[in-house]
Amino acid sequence: MQKINLPDNSFMLSKDFLYGVATSSFQIEGDRKGRLDCIWDTFCSQPHTIEDGTNGDIACEHIANWKQDIALVDSLGVDAYRLSISWPRVMNADGSVNGIGMRFYINLVDELVSRNMKVFVTLYHWDLPQYLEDEGGWLNRKTAYAFEKYARIVAQALGEKVHAYATLNEPFCSAYLGYETGIHAPGKTGVANGRKAAHHLLLAHGLALKSLREICPNSLHGIVLNFSTCHAASNSDADKTATKWADEYHNQWYLKPILDGQYPAVIEQLAQDERPVVAEGDMEIISQPIDYLGINYYTRTVYRADASGWFEVVPPTDTNLTAMGWEITPDAFTELLVDLHHRYTLPPIYITENGAAMDDELIDGEVLDNDRTAYFHSHLNAVHDAIEKGVDIKGYFAWSLMDNFEWALGYSKRFGIVYVDYETQKRTIKQSGNAYAELVKSRINGYISGIK
Numbered sequence: 001m002q003k004i005n006l007p008d009n010s011f012m013l014s015k016d017f018l019y020g021v022a023t024s025s026f027q028i029e030g031d032r033k034g035r036l037d038c039i040w041d042t043f044c045s046q047p048h049t050i051e052d053g054t055n056g057d058i059a060c061e062h063i064a065n066w067k068q069d070i071a072l073v074d075s076l077g078v079d080a081y082r083l084s085i086s087w088p089r090v091m092n093a094d095g096s097v098n099g100i101g102m103r104f105y106i107n108l109v110d111e112l113v114s115r116n117m118k119v120f121v122t123l124y125h126w127d128l129p130q131y132l133e134d135e136g137g138w139l140n141r142k143t144a145y146a147f148e149k150y151a152r153i154v155a156q157a158l159g160e161k162v163h164a165y166a167t168l169n170e171p172f173c174s175a176y177l178g179y180e181t182g183i184h185a186p187g188k189t190g191v192a193n194g195r196k197a198a199h200h201l202l203l204a205h206g207l208a209l210k211s212l213r214e215i216c217p218n219s220l221h222g223i224v225l226n227f228s229t230c231h232a233a234s235n236s237d238a239d240k241t242a243t244k245w246a247d248e249y250h251n252q253w254y255l256k257p258i259l260d261g262q263y264p265a266v267i268e269q270l271a272q273d274e275r276p277v278v279a280e281g282d283m284e285i286i287s288q289p290i291d292y293l294g295i296n297y298y299t300r301t302v303y304r305a306d307a308s309g310w311f312e313v314v315p316p317t318d319t320n321l322t323a324m325g326w327e328i329t330p331d332a333f334t335e336l337l338v339d340l341h342h343r344y345t346l347p348p349i350y351i352t353e354n355g356a357a358m359d360d361e362l363i364d365g366e367v368l369d370n371d372r373t374a375y376f377h378s379h380l381n382a383v384h385d386a387i388e389k390g391v392d393i394k395g396y397f398a399w400s401l402m403d404n405f406e407w408a409l410g411y412s413k414r415f416g417i418v419y420v421d422y423e424t425q426k427r428t429i430k431q432s433g434n435a436y437a438e439l440v441k442s443r444i445n446g447y448i449s450g451i452k
């Protein structure tokens with residue numbers, strides 16, 4: 001049976017390194033009747049948007065099963081649980097609070113705290129209320145201010161029982177996939193839309209951050225960004241330049257404004273009317289200090305120059321792929337972390353998502369997903385290597401606690417370390433879940449640099 005092993009002297013084998021599991025509201029909650037519609041409800045109802053034609057109406061029925069789900073999280077021995085709040089579950093369209101929805105999260109947080117787990121709350125994991133999309137969604141600057149108001153209300157309700165707040169999860173996906181390529185909700189397209197949405201998302205982050213800090217000065221406040229390292233298909237200057245643009249366009253576009261207060265140079269490559277309108281003071285709001293950076297990493301991407309010199313993706317030819325068709329590239333994970341560390345003055349880092357979809361089979365009550373365990377093994381060792389190279393990484397969250405709604409791919413892809421039978425809602429810990437729990441439980445107290 002595949003195990004997850006780390007070098008004997010690893011800091012990650014001490015209890016000073018935090019381990020958790022992560023989920024998000026729309027992907028697991030279900031109970032659509034208990035909330036307002038969000039952009040994903042609308043998107044799912046349109047033809048050919050979701051590969052298996054499903055939606056989030058039922059998902060993992062987490063709203064009904066939350067107590068047993070939290071007991072399950074606890075049984076893994078992890079230190080922390082990362083969840084997201086559904087904006088349309090806690091707020092009504094007139095700006096008032098949905099008391100039942102908010103009560104759900106208060107109870108959830110209380111339960112986690114009573115079990116001694118640290119709570120990491122993400123305020124926005126893509127489920128924008130539809131009534132805001134009807135006003136333009138992230139293309140409308142006002143949405144950033146609506147987000148600030150919502151963040152304030154959540155912070156007042158959950159307070160400092162939350163160990164760490166994240167304003168946004170992966171604004172790249174919200175902006176680029178949602179408003180530029182249209183493969184995610186709300187399905188809008190065009191460079192100008194994508195860049196505008198990204199700017200408003202970053203503004204929303206900055207505005208909310210300020211309020212969160214005011215209301216919960218003792219919690220940590222940050223943002224979760226996803227990165228895919230960019231590799232040139234060849235050594236040609238054209239491919240190398242295109243790859244640099246890709247990195248700036250997809251990765252640094254979200255981090256550089258926050259840490260350096262400016263967009264990367266690739267912005268100059270865009271036509272004037274494709275660039276976001278940056279109002280005076282926006283970059284100051286966006287670049288306030290964060291307490292931590294959440295990093296989500298899954299795979300690398302290879303690029304080449306197209307006929308115009310702009311970048312295009314080269315699909316993997318490798319056979320070492322996950323069920324998503326993503327290359328398994330742990331070395332690129334270390335490379336990413338070390339590269340960011342050299343480029344920026346980083347705050348402490350939490351790996352807020354990492355994991356793999358595999359073709360799981362439940363046989364005789366077991367899922368023997370050695371492939372996923374091997375993925376965790378290699379990627380946790382990649383984190384170890386980055387720490388050894390001087391990167392300040394404080395914790396790691398496996399994506400995901402359980403199989404769930406994988407966005408445009410519906411329920412066809414399973415990322416969980418717990419298997420979900422969608423007919424019965426029965427949860428079964430996969431072999432990878434047991435291996436993860438074993439690693440987490442094997443840690444010892446107290447780590448003095450290098451000596452266990």
Ligand code: GCO
Nearest residue numbers: 024169170226296353399406
């Ligand atoms: C993301 C999201 C998750 C996904 C996961 C697998 O990173 O896209 O945060 O919601 O399910 O990443 O694609």
